[in-house]
Amino acid sequence: MKVLAAMSGGVDSAVAAARAVAAGHDVTGVHLALARNPQTYRTGARGCCTLEDSRDARRAADVIGIPFYVWDMADRFHEDVVDDFVAEYAAGRTPNPCLRCNEKIKFAAVLDRAVALGFDAVVTGHHARLGPDGLLRRSVDIAKDQSYVLAVLTREQLDRSIFPLGDSTKAQVRAEAAERGLAVADKPDSHDICFIADGDTRGFLAGRLGEAPGDVVDASTGAVVGSHSGAYAYTVGQRRGLHLDRPAADGRPRYVLSITPKTNTVTVGPAEALEVSEVRAVRPVWTGDARPDAPVECEVQLRAHGDVVPATVALDGDLLHAELRRPVRGVAAGQAVVAYRSDPAGDVVLGSATITG
Amino acid sequence: MAYLDHAATTPMLDEALEAYVATAREVGNASSLHAAGRRARRRVEESREKVAAVLGARPSEVIFTGGGTESDNLAVKGIFWARRGAAPGRRRVVSSAVEHHAVLDAVDWLVEHEGAEVGWLPVDAAGRLDPEDLRAELAAHTDRVAVVTAMWANNEAGTIQPVAELAAVAAEHGVPFHTDAIQAVGQVPVDFGASGVAALTVTGHKLGGPTGVGALLLARDVPATPLLHGGGQERDIRSGTLDTAGIVAFAVAVETAVKGQQEYAARVAALRDDLVERVRRAVPEVIYNGDPTDRLPGNAHFSFPGCEGDALLLLLDAQGIACSTGSACSAGVAQPSHVLLAMGADDDRARSSLRFTLGHTSTQADVDALIAALPAAVDRARRAAALRTPR
Numbered sequence: 001m002k003v004l005a006a007m008s009g010g011v012d013s014a015v016a017a018a019r020a021v022a023a024g025h026d027v028t029g030v031h032l033a034l035a036r037n038p039q040t041y042r043t044g045a046r047g048c049c050t051l052e053d054s055r056d057a058r059r060a061a062d063v064i065g066i067p068f069y070v071w072d073m074a075d076r077f078h079e080d081v082v083d084d085f086v087a088e089y090a091a092g093r094t095p096n097p098c099l100r101c102n103e104k105i106k107f108a109a110v111l112d113r114a115v116a117l118g119f120d121a122v123v124t125g126h127h128a129r130l131g132p133d134g135l136l137r138r139s140v141d142i143a144k145d146q147s148y149v150l151a152v153l154t155r156e157q158l159d160r161s162i163f164p165l166g167d168s169t170k171a172q173v174r175a176e177a178a179e180r181g182l183a184v185a186d187k188p189d190s191h192d193i194c195f196i197a198d199g200d201t202r203g204f205l206a207g208r209l210g211e212a213p214g215d216v217v218d219a220s221t222g223a224v225v226g227s228h229s230g231a232y233a234y235t236v237g238q239r240r241g242l243h244l245d246r247p248a249a250d251g252r253p254r255y256v257l258s259i260t261p262k263t264n265t266v267t268v269g270p271a272e273a274l275e276v277s278e279v280r281a282v283r284p285v286w287t288g289d290a291r292p293d294a295p296v297e298c299e300v301q302l303r304a305h306g307d308v309v310p311a312t313v314a315l316d317g318d319l320l321h322a323e324l325r326r327p328v329r330g331v332a333a334g335q336a337v338v339a340y341r342s343d344p345a346g347d348v349v350l351g352s353a354t355i356t357g
Numbered sequence: 358m359a360y361l362d363h364a365a366t367t368p369m370l371d372e373a374l375e376a377y378v379a380t381a382r383e384v385g386n387a388s389s390l391h392a393a394g395r396r397a398r399r400r401v402e403e404s405r406e407k408v409a410a411v412l413g414a415r416p417s418e419v420i421f422t423g424g425g426t427e428s429d430n431l432a433v434k435g436i437f438w439a440r441r442g443a444a445p446g447r448r449r450v451v452s453s454a455v456e457h458h459a460v461l462d463a464v465d466w467l468v469e470h471e472g473a474e475v476g477w478l479p480v481d482a483a484g485r486l487d488p489e490d491l492r493a494e495l496a497a498h499t500d501r502v503a504v505v506t507a508m509w510a511n512n513e514a515g516t517i518q519p520v521a522e523l524a525a526v527a528a529e530h531g532v533p534f535h536t537d538a539i540q541a542v543g544q545v546p547v548d549f550g551a552s553g554v555a556a557l558t559v560t561g562h563k564l565g566g567p568t569g570v571g572a573l574l575l576a577r578d579v580p581a582t583p584l585l586h587g588g589g590q591e592r593d594i595r596s597g598t599l600d601t602a603g604i605v606a607f608a609v610a611v612e613t614a615v616k617g618q619q620e621y622a623a624r625v626a627a628l629r630d631d632l633v634e635r636v637r638r639a640v641p642e643v644i645y646n647g648d649p650t651d652r653l654p655g656n657a658h659f660s661f662p663g664c665e666g667d668a669l670l671l672l673l674d675a676q677g678i679a680c681s682t683g684s685a686c687s688a689g690v691a692q693p694s695h696v697l698l699a700m701g702a703d704d705d706r707a708r709s710s711l712r713f714t715l716g717h718t719s720t721q722a723d724v725d726a727l728i729a730a731l732p733a734a735v736d737r738a739r740r741a742a743a744l745r746t747p748r
Binding site: 069072109112116117118 | 667668670671672674675737738740741743744
């Protein structure tokens, strides 16, 4: 096949591209320039959007022996990922920008352009399995598994995707990179959010949304127990950084229970008040099997690297409803609920949807 | 492979390569006092005379450098510093909107770090400067202009500037005029003395010489402050051990290119005209940028409406055809060409442009290969550009 390998400049995508070549594909490497101003993105070894990363990707393509280009996706990325990220926080939700980038950039804008230019598929270095059965499964390396941020992909998108790393651990990928003479073999993993240079999400949001002082309210008493400089900066389940003026009557720590943009209020309460037994979500995508008419017994994951809980999941039009077998704390609107079917050959992604409450 | 990017770099001429290898086998620092040094010095001076002779300069006006970017920087910054040093009020640089980044960025640096002010001259739709604009600019800033710099021929659109007229206007005001003639030497007649310019940039690898060696022709009465300080080579203007082999090969290439210019231009322009006609037939909506006739013989520059230049480049590259989208930023992302924008093109047209440049190794087969691959590539690129991400 004629395939396009998205190369971030990191070790995973470099090895993925090399494996695509080894598998007999006609591979072209592309680095996505996502920063309008690369200096404002993460720099050094931690990023994926800097000039240094672009050079690393180019050098890896040289070593692998494939053509290499840089595609400017900065405008798309800003509209669909960065602006969306800010808008979601402003609406009191907690977005996952990596998931959004997969949904809107890598497997949409990039994939569509690739197909139009005559490519059959896009290859990425995601840690997930996608075999001949077309099912998306967790990576063998559970700690590095990225099936959660890929679960948003539709059948059409999956049919044009290749994930060559799903059967390998990160350690194996690094060892293979070293064997192949790829200089990125020991490049540190990227962390956090690529477009927030200093890792300060709250500061990033404040710069875009401005200071918006408001009250922190106790859920049980309704009393104002503190103040904040912008409700958007909080996430359900958050404990640190609340700076409450008054200790709780019971002396126990309090957590963010909800964010109400309308009144610019952050509501706090004890840990057990965070417990959720059912999850509602919208815009479901179902790729693990035929879209079910009846409720499905499965497992759900409610945030990246979050715990997995048994649940009953039902679809109803544009809605997804999950009954959890045991309560879970810290379920944030804007995150994805991903349904998995346990499987010895790698847990299978059944589908996903965006949590509303 | 059909190599249609000779304006980026062109293969070394056999005679230049042979001269390089033969000289590189010899030991000798041209500044040394012994026999080996004298031999190296003789090679350098013979090369200086060779370059001077074919470009209408005196040998003492030839300053060898590390290439075009260095020569441009030395001319722009060096003359600015020297002239401002002599008269602090002279801090204005006059340049054009279509210069190469080696000039543009040097000028911008002077503005940011040296308190320079700048007057940018506009171009017409073909990319050409009007000497009257320069006259008005100089009249409006009497005694304040340190240096004027404008290229001889444009690297993207291929437009040839009225350099002698511009230089004459600068001379009326007693302002030194520098021209970046990197794309011009060997392509069109270039005579340093007859043109009336004070300084002229030429580089090796655009005319069949090695990369990393070039020259600044600098009139003896024009002061220039050095960029590099050290051993005092090259009239104390450009320190650094002379690259004897590079200079010898450069001089051979300059001499060969200039002496063969007429014949070369006739042959390459005929090929280019064939390319242009057939591209127009294959893609009727194409826009031929620059001056339709008065342009560099090897240059063909188009906008392909509805396409993105970088997509076309990828598709043609996959078919073994090498061409260029024009200027690229440091990340390798295609930016809309500042040259096309200065010529009045909008962003889409600038982004849809592609440059094909022919050179001394170009053949009819190269043009045939392009024409064979182009229609399908344009078709695909159009489909790709028409995409909008579903929201």
